[in-house]
Amino acid sequence: MSVISRGPVSRAGVLAATGAFTWRALLKIKHEPKQLVDVIAIPVVFTVLFTYIFGGALGGSPARYLTTLLPGTLVMGITSCTMYGGARLAQDVTTGVFDRFRTLPVWRGALVLGHLLADAGRYLLAATIVMALGIAIGYRPAGGVPGVVGGVALVVGFGLALSWLWAAVALLVRDPATVMSLGLAVLMPPSFASDIFVQPSTMPGWLQTFVRVNPISHVADAARDLMNHTGGTAAVTWSLLAVAAITLVFGPLTVGLYNRQS
Template sequence: MTSPAAAEADPIDALLAAGRLRHRAGPLTASATFGRRAMLKIRHDPKQLVDSAAIPILFTVLFTYLFGGAISSSTGEYLKALLPGVLSMSIAVVTMYGGARLAQDVQSGAFDRFRGLPVWRGAFVVGGLLSDAARYLFASAIVLALGLAMGYRPAGGPAGVLAAVALVVAFGLSLSLLWAALALAVRDPAVVLSIANAVLIPLSFASNIFVQPDTMPAWLHTFVNANPLTHVATAARALMNSTGTATSAVTWSLTATATLSLACTPIVLRLYTHQK
């Protein structure tokens, strides 16, 4: 008669004999899995999607109808300048949630468990970036749908709109790497959100998103001209409105995106590897 222990071992022996052991997940599969996990976590923190929708709706509607006639010749003309700027600002503002999510995983201990899995070690970070990109595309869709409903018609056509969205999303992902480095350093979601807000709010309002800087004081004008969000918004305007002046602004934006990414990526990888 077969002993109880042998009976319990039989299913394992059968599994091994059948060669049904799973292979180690590749980098793409592992990254996609972590990206899906990050998206599923939004169900427990719907504020991320609420902010992605509320920020563009609030600023676009309020500024267009309250200040559009005073700042520009008409609300329609103002919307041409405002909408690409709000697109840039909306994505920049929601980048902070990726860092907060990562800090929460570090704080809860899930991060250490994931680092011990037999998968490519960068999959956790890349998966988070994939989730961030999905949120940025969602925010972009909200901005564009609202603009079309309010009468905005991009002269750049679908190609110009897609190019502007790609540019802004790329810049948003470079900011995601910055907040990821911050999250791994401070390990506290509240601190990440506080620091990100302290950086992003001045960058958003001290820019050319809502008004042109011509009438600003000289010192503020200088800051606005050095603000990376100003150049991203200018590039998005040029691409969406087909103004023919996109080359310099796009080049500046891509340079800022690449510089931020190249500076933050090794920091994130080092903190990820040596996290205690």
């Protein structure tokens, strides 16, 4: 009886492996469309609600208030759903599929990076909804297409940086519900205690101090500067540095935690 000799299994390239896991994550969204509820509902609800209820009082008119509100709800809509990628990663950790992936001859970080790239697609969907809705109800970005593209790219980059953080949390706690609870507890207070909806000058002094150091406020200001073509560069520079710092800290940490999973 002859035995067929087979050579060693070839190791999949980084791009091929990452692409495969990205496609897997996108297919999970396709088969579980409820994952898109947060991406669609949060931007729509806050943009419409605050524009028509508070726009006249806070901005003089809904159209004028949109120049402040829309870049802010873009930041809030993406930031508030960054923990969902971590929750899905924690779900993989708690099932046998995670152990199966670790035995494959692929780069060990491909699963984590694939999750994050799929999240980028969700963030772009949220940004598209916010912009389309805003233009439909009267927003006219003075920065034109380049300003909008730059603002969206910056906010998506910030969302991906936070995704690394929640991926690290997921690998530490290994429980999807805990990741979601921590995400809501950590992200919602600074989202509202920011300059997304109102100017800090209307707030108590102690709250103004927090708002001015709040990263979400800086990213919202940067998006406004780009989309409204106000010429500011400090907030954009600070936001880019924050994105780089968060990624450099939590990216390697997440990959290291993944490699140590048993």
